[in-house]
Amino acid sequence: MHRSSFDAAEASIADTFNKVTKYVATRTRPxxxxxxxxxxxxxxxxxVRDLKAGDGPDLLIQGSSDFSQxxxxxDLINDIRLIIYPLALARGKRLFGDGAxxxxxxxxxxTSSESGLIAASYERAGDIQTGSFAPDTPSDAEIERxxxxx
Numbered sequence: 285m286h287r288s289s290f291d292a293a294e295a296s297i298a299d300t301f302n303k304v305t306k307y308v309a310t311r312t313r314p315x316x317x318x319x320x321x322x323x324x325x326x327x328x329x330x331x332v333r334d335l336k337a338g339d340g341p342d343l344l345i346q347g348s349s350d351f352s353q354x355x356x357x358x359d360l361i362n363d364i365r366l367i368i369y370p371l372a373l374a375r376g377k378r379l380f381g382d383g384a385x386x387x388x389x390x391x392x393x394x395t396s397s398e399s400g401l402i403a404a405s406y407e408r409a410g411d412i413q414t415g416s417f418a419p420d421t422p423s424d425a426e427i428e429r430x431x432x433x434x
Contacts, residue, residue, distance in 0.1 A: 302318075302319045302320065303319075303320065304320065304341075305320045305321075305322060305340075306318055306320060306321045306322070307321075307322055307323075307324050307331070307332075307335070307343070308321055308322065308323050308324060309324045309328040309332075309348065309351045310323070310328075311326075328351065328354070329354050329355065329358050329360065332355060332358075332360055333358065333360060336360060345361075349377045349379075352379075353381045353383055353384065354383070356380065356381075356383070356384040356385070356387075357383035357384055357385060359385055359387070361408070362407060362408050363389075363392070363405060363406060363407040363408065364379075364389065364405070364406045365403070365404070365405045365406075366379075366402075366403070366404045366405075366406075367401065367402070367403050368401065368402040368403075368404070369400075369401055370399070370400035370401070386411075386412045387408060387411070387412070388408070388409040388410055388411060388412050388413065389406035389407065389408060389409055390406060390407055390408075390409035391404060391405070391406055392405045392406065392407050393405040
């Protein structure tokens with residue numbers, strides 16, 4: 285890619301980013317330097333609930349595991365897009381922490397790279413449906429296994 289086209293691509297991304305409203309979730313009122321940035325206020329979860337009830341565009345959260353936990357607990361997340369890298373750098377953070385409510389998600393898209401990166405998209409699929417993972421018709425090996433358990 286020529287440097288001039290790279291600069292044009294960067295400028296295009298910057299223009300788009302500057303035009304959209306960026307909502308900031310933080311516990312204290314920040315000084316917002318980015319164009320079109322708005323603080324969600326003391327009750328960011330309630331503010332997101334109000335935004336979702338309106339006619340605005342889709343909302344996107346990037347990288348905020350703490351705030352994501354709050355939104356999951358309030359059932360305010362419709363879909364989840366995960367990018368999974370094949371690295372373990374430390375213990376890490378839980379995607380679904382103690383406050384998350386039971387919820388079903390359906391895989392809507394999944395791609396992988398040669399390096400092992402996985403990009404998966406899930407959308408909310410209603411309440412948890414309980415059931416069995418057992419096949420409707422057990423295999424001969426399963427029938428034999430059950431006999432040996434007796």
